[in-house]
Amino acid sequence: MLLEMRDIRKTFPGVVALNKVNLRVRAGEIHAIVGENGAGKSTLMKVLSGVYPHGSYSGAIVFEGEERKFQGIRDSEHLGVAIIHQELALVPLLSITENVFLGNEPAKRGVIDWMAAHQMTQALLHKVGLKESPDTLITHLGVGKQQLVEIAKALSRKVKLLILDEPTASLNETDSHALLELLLELKSQGITCILISHKLNEISHVADSITVLRDGSTVEMLDCHAQAVSEDRVIRAMVGREMADRYPQRQPNIGEVAFEVRNWRAYHPQRNEQPFIKGIDLQVRRGEIVGIAGLMGSGRTELAMSLFGRSWGRRISGEVLRNGQPIDVSTVGKAIHNGLAYVTEDRKGNGLVLNEDIQFNVSLAHLQGVATAGVIDHGKEHQVAQDYRHKLRLRCSGVDQKTLNLSGGNQQKVVLAKWLFTNPEVLILDEPTRGIDVGAKYEIYTLIAQMAAEGKCVIVISSEMPELLGISDRIYVMNEGRLVAEMPTTEASQEKIMRVIVNAPPEALRASPPEGDAARAAGRRDQQRPLHGGTGMDRASTTASGSPQHNENRI
Structure with missing residues (x-):
């Protein structure tokens, strides 16, 4: 046994975050920790890594057979424990290389060896699938790519226990799959991993064992090799109840076009040679939920932010109409005044x-x-x-x-x-359920459905393809700054959307507009698969790589 955490109890003013939590992790395994938001997963890992020092909690941590009393992160790192937190902790105005080796710079005779650091960073970026130059500033990267830098930073240290808190929340299918395969490779090299994730398909792909937390306590420990573990069983342990349906039933009542964008163009803040958003035309009807699908870098987030008070981009042109009348969205204040709201994907940087x-x-x-x-x-x-x-x-x-x-x-x-x-009359939600557990997701979906039932226009950008298929009435597909397809959910599937993206011609395609009713069965087809033994990779898109650093208005 590499790690044991015994009867861990951690309190904050007025809140018991952890109540006698027990965790056992075997050497060389990938151990998943799951639970609802607020169940105590991240708090438990902060206790383990020394973020919360010994004395601020009760209980014992036994690592490599000895009780440890970490007083800070450096103490745990010295023993080979590295943690990648859910919230990014990079320095925006430093380069990738400087961030990866911050506080751990390679040196010769007391002088930092930047050539060696650059070469090692290049190798690490290749390993995590990031093609950017090591000299690129963090502020020029989107959230998804920043997450990859965090992973590279953790791998730059010789770790025995790697803790990853929602590491793939911002990654597309290809990068997520590469990361999970990397975890399996690290496992084969004897490195132990603890994976915190709300995505049960990821756990299906890599986990050897699972600990389920609920309300700050351990409720179940599962060995994926010793028994068949289904998603339903894990969800039941997480939320303490059955979840027969992950998407609320609704009868859409779709009216006339209430929100329209015409010939919308925006240039990249650093690159002015050609538009990044290239002549977008879209419509949303009253009471309709419209999804926008696309891969990393397709421009989904950039489109949303440029529409909402021109929070991203330069040389923006085009027309925005509400109820058939042009509206001014040139600043965040004017966009809000004219009935727009934008729930950002970056809650830490721009949302709160x-x-x-x-x-x-x-x-x-x-x-x-x-x-x-x-x-x-x-x-x-x-x-x-x-x-x-x-x-x-x-x-x-x-x-x-x-x-x-x-x-x-x-x-x-x-x-x-x-x-x-x-x-708002028009609600744009960019990754609205990112980092949210399955029980809370249902509550968010219900609120989205209520907004549509009240006659609002709802636009949802999501990295989860089943989510878009499960809640949307119609889906736009975006690729390289263009809308390349439009289809009612009744005719959509993950395979069809990916085929459109791969085969997209330079100019946009258009399917016929929907007539009204939306089927959500397509988003529910594979929810009952076993939790262990499948590929688990059923996502087809991810967060756009838009950088919010040029937004002067907090959104």
Whole structure:
């Protein structure tokens, strides 16, 4: 046994985050930890890695047969424990090389050997599938590529135990599969891995054993080789209830076109030779949920951000109409005033003020909604935050808790609450369930369906193809800055969408517009497959690689 964590208990003011959690990890295995948001997964790993030092928790950590009392990350790293956190921790204005070896620079006679660092970084980037130059600044990379840099940084150290907290949340199918294969390769070399993931298909592909946490306690330990483990069993242990259907049933009531984009173009902030967004035309009908599919770099996030107050890009042109009338979306404030809302994929960088509390963040985009005669009514602000706390089932000690101390999934719920409070007519959701467990996903899907039922226009950008097929009425496919296909969900499948992307001609294609009803069966076909023994790789798209660094307005 490489690692044992015995009766770990960790508390925060007003909250018991971990309550006598036990974890056993064998040497040379890939051990998965699963659970709902707020179950304590990330907290447990921070205890293990020394982020929360010995003395701030009770219980024992036994590593390589000896009890360890880590006082910081350097103590755990010295013994070969490396952690990649769910939230990225890179320095934006440093290069990839400088980030990979930050605090661990190769040196000769006390002088940093940048040539050696550059060469080693190049090899690491090749290993994780990133083609960028080691000299590229982090600020010029999208979220997905930044995640790959984090992984390369962890691999630059000689690790015995590699902890990955949602490592593929921002990766496309190819990169995700390459990473999982890399974990298997590391396993063959004797390196032990702990994988935290909400994506049960990933666990199916690599996990040897699983620990399930719920409400800060260990509820089940499963050996994937000793017994047949199904997704349903894991989900039941995670949420404490059966989940017969992962997508809410709805009867779409789709009306006339209420939101339209015509000939939308935008140039890359650093590259002005040709447009990055190339003449986009799209329509969304009242009460309709429209999905946008595409691979990393296809331009999905860039399109959304350029529409929302020109938060990304330069030399932007085109026309945006609501209810048939042109509207001004040239700034974030004007976009909000004209009924647009954008739930960003990057909640930490652009979605939240992490050092402020929940109620501050919920009201931030619509202060007039909690103000009286131009003065913020903190009682009203508190009540609004409380309403969304219950509506979205936020796990927190209270709405005065800082968002920095929330789990990633609960932070995402705060971002969603902020924009729902603006009562938008057009809601653009960029990876709305990224880092959210299966139980909470259903709640988000239900809210999306409610928005559509109220006659709102909803646009969903997602890396999860089954998700798009499960909740959308119609899907646009994006490739290289263009919309290359449009299809009703009744006619869509993962294979068809990928075929369109691979075979996309230079100019956009168009299928006939939908008539109304949307079938979600296509997104549910493979949900009952066994958890161990399959390939598990059924995703077909990922987060666009748009860089939000040029956004001067917090979104």
